[in-house]
Amino acid sequence: MPPGGVPSEILILPRYRKALFRINTRKRLWILCHFHQADTSVLRARPRKKKIIGGVHRGVFAMRSPDRPNPVSLTLVTLKSCRRGVLRVDRMDAVSGTPVIDIKSCLEIPERPRAKRKRIR
Numbered sequence: 001m002p003p004g005g006v007p008s009e010i011l012i013l014p015r016y017r018k019a020l021f022r023i024n025t026r027k028r029l030w031i032l033c034h035f036h037q038a039d040t041s042v043l044r045a046r047p048r049k050k051k052i053i054g055g056v057h058r059g060v061f062a063m064r065s066p067d068r069p070n071p072v073s074l075t076l077v078t079l080k081s082c083r084r085g086v087l088r089v090d091r092m093d094a095v096s097g098t099p100v101i102d103i104k105s106c107l108e109i110p111e112r113p114r115a116k117r118k119r120i121r
Helices: 014-020
Strands: 006-011 028-034 072-083 086-092 100-105
Touching: 028 086
Parallel strands: none
Antiparallel strands: 006 086, 028 072, 028 100, 072 086
8 A cells, every 4th residue: 555545436325325415525535444464473673674764663652553452444535426336535545445433524724824922021
């Protein structure tokens, strides 16, 4: 899996398709998945790309390993389209066939300008 994920299609079962109403009004979505191929006994791992974090063993909570005690994945994707129960997204961080647990819209909160600090004397 390349860093940053890949373009993907998420197939929504017919009984859940009404929940997609107006999803096209959202640009980004949180996708919650179950990493069904994960090894839940792994607590430490070495990154596949040694350059990224030095190639040393780390706890799985300190890296993006698919193997974890609770194989739940959270990925922020960009919604490209939604037609006939198929979401086309960019940046999906999961292998083909990974079960999707939930989909949540990402609230786009504009940044507020920083307030000027007052000096207290």
